[in-house]
Structure formats: C-alpha cells, structure tokens
Amino acid sequence: MIRLCLLEKFKLSLLRNLMFVLVVVGWQNANAENSKGSNVLGQLACNDDIQISLDENCLATINPDMVLEGAGIVNAAYTVVVRDWVTNAIIDVDPATPGSQIGAAQIKRHLQITVREVAPPYNSCWGRAFVEDKLAPVLTCPADVTITCMDPITTSALGVATYVEECGGATLSYRDVIAKGSCALGYDKIISRYWIVVDASGNRDTCIQSIRVNYVPLSAVVFPEHFDGLALPGHTSMLSCDAKIDKTKMFPLIFCRHQLVLTIIW
Numbered sequence: 656m657i658r659l660c661l662l663e664k665f666k667l668s669l670l671r672n673l674m675f676v677l678v679v680v681g682w683q684n685a686n687a688e689n690s691k692g693s694n695v696l697g698q699l700a701c702n703d704d705i706q707i708s709l710d711e712n713c714l715a716t717i718n719p720d721m722v723l724e725g726a727g728i729v730n731a732a733y734t735v736v737v738r739d740w741v742t743n744a745i746i747d748v749d750p751a752t753p754g755s756q757i758g759a760a761q762i763k764r765h766l767q768i769t770v771r772e773v774a775p776p777y778n779s780c781w782g783r784a785f786v787e788d789k790l791a792p793v794l795t796c797p798a799d800v801t802i803t804c805m806d807p808i809t810t811s812a813l814g815v816a817t818y819v820e821e822c823g824g825a826t827l828s829y830r831d832v833i834a835k836g837s838c839a840l841g842y843d844k845i846i847s848r849y850w851i852v853v854d855a856s857g858n859r860d861t862c863i864q865s866i867r868v869n870y871v872p873l874s875a876v877v878f879p880e881h882f883d884g885l886a887l888p889g890h891t892s893m894l895s896c897d898a899k900i901d902k903t904k905m906f907p908l909i910f911c912r913h914q915l916v917l918t919i920i921w
C-alpha cells in the first residue's frame with residue numbers, strides 16, 4: 656500500500672491534474688512462483704542444486720525439507736512435484752505411497768523439484784537435483800574349500816559369488832592369486848580367489864574365497880596290475896618281449912606339479 660501526503664496548499668491546485676510516476680526499483684511477489692526461492696513475504700527458498708542418493712531399495716522419497724532452505728521445516732505444510740529436467744514429465748514411481756518417489760530410472764538424471772505451500776499464500780519455489788546411486792552391491796563369497804590337485808578349480812565346481820544390487824545390474828568377476836606350497840608346507844598351493852562386483856555407478860564390493868589345494872594322498876593312488884602271470888588278485892599275464900602295454904588298461908597316472916614317479920621294473 657502506498658500512502659501519499661500532499662501539502663494543503665497544493666491540494667486545490669493539483670488534485671484535478673495530478674499524475675504520479677512510480678518507479679519500481681525492486682519487487683518480489685510472494686504469491687507468484689519464482690525460480691530460486693527469492694521471495695520475501697513467505698520466506699520460501701529452494702536450494703539451487705542438491706544431490707539425492709537412493710536407499711538400499713533404490714528409492715527415495717523427496718520431502719520438502721530436502722529442497723527448502725532453512726531449518727524447522729514442517730513437511731506437511733508443503734506439496735512436492737518432481738519433474739524430469741529434460742522431458743518435464745512428472746515423476747512418482749510409487750503412486751501408492753504418499754509423496755513423490757524416485758527410483759533407478761532417475762539415476763544420473765537431473766530433476767526439477769517444486770515445493771508449494773498447501774495454504775495461502777501458496778508460495779512456491781523450485782530447486783534442481785541430481786540423482787545418484789552411492790550404495791555398493793552387497794557381495795557374498797562362496798565358502799572356503801579344501802580340495803586335492805586332482806579336483807577341478809572352476810567356479811562351477813567351487814561356487815560363484817552372489818550379490819544384491821537393487822539399482823539395476825552389476826558386473827561380477829574374479830581373479831586368482833596363487834601362493835605355491837611345498838611338501839614341507841603340506842599342500843600344493845593356496846588360491847585366493849578375489850571376487851569383485853561393480854554396479855552401473857561404479858560402486859564396488861569385494862570378497863575373497865580361499866581354496867587350499869592339497870596333494871593327493873597315497874591311498875588315492877591306483878596302482879597298475881602286475882604283469883607277472885601270477886594267479887593273484889591284481890596280477891595279470893606276463894608281457895612277451897615284444898609286446899606292448901595296452902595303455903587303455905593301464906592305471907591313471909596321478910600327479911600334480913610335484914610329480915609322483917611310478918616305476919615299472921621288469
């Protein structure tokens with residue numbers, strides 16, 4: 656409201672042809688939507704640029720106090736409208752839940768978030784947000800195992816790590832680091848299988864599966880038959896001087912890197 660006060664002596668001479676020129680230097684309308692929350696009367700201001708991280712379920716509910724500047728904000732006093740910065744489409748991935756929810760589809764996208772009062776003067780402001788997934792997948796390694804050097808060391812035989820990643824896919828891989836053993840140490844080698852999982856945002860988790868590879872015990876060796884012609888279990892006919900051993904009927908040679916030498920003596 657603007658109040659004009661005229662001197663009595665000018666009233667009679669000026670009232671019939673009075674024109675005022677009002678120069679507006681600065682003005683802010685509390686009822687009009689503004690872009691940066693610079694209004695004064697409602698004291699409503701939005702943060703210019705915020706980051707929103709999704710939770711373990713890859714969701715986030717955008718509340719007014721996440722966008723509005725200041726403290727003591729009562730969320731129930733405002734409504735929130737979320738729009739994609741590029742498409743301008745309104746976003747609420749969980750209509751059944753009160754408020755505006757965002758999810759995996761909004762990761763690495765900018766949003767325009769408008770906060771408006773639910774009561775007069777219905778002031779409002781908007782802010783710009785960037786959505787991020789900052790939670791790493793949760794990785795679980797296969798159990799540690801002890802095998803012999805005759806056993807396969809493939810992942811199909813020894814297990815594959817599993818992971819939980821709610822924000823879309825992730826890439827799982829592994830690499831083996833081998834520590835050689837010896838007879839003195841009592842094992843052939845220990846394989847440390849490093850599993851790693853990386854989600855689409857570069858968050859990662861790792862775990863290690865230990866694989867102990869033992870030598871084959873002597874009890875596991877299958878010895879060949881004796882070609883001596885004796886009528887005893889495990890004995891067979893003698894070989895003639897120019898005969899050849901049928902290898903398909905021979906024993907399986909069992910050796911690892913440290914060989915078990917089997918000698919045939921005639």
Ligand SMILES: [Ca+2]
Pocket residue numbers: 747748749750751752753754755756
């Ligand atoms: Ca909702």
Ligand SMILES: [Ca+2]
Pocket residue numbers: 788789790791792820821822854856858
């Ligand atoms: Ca993630």
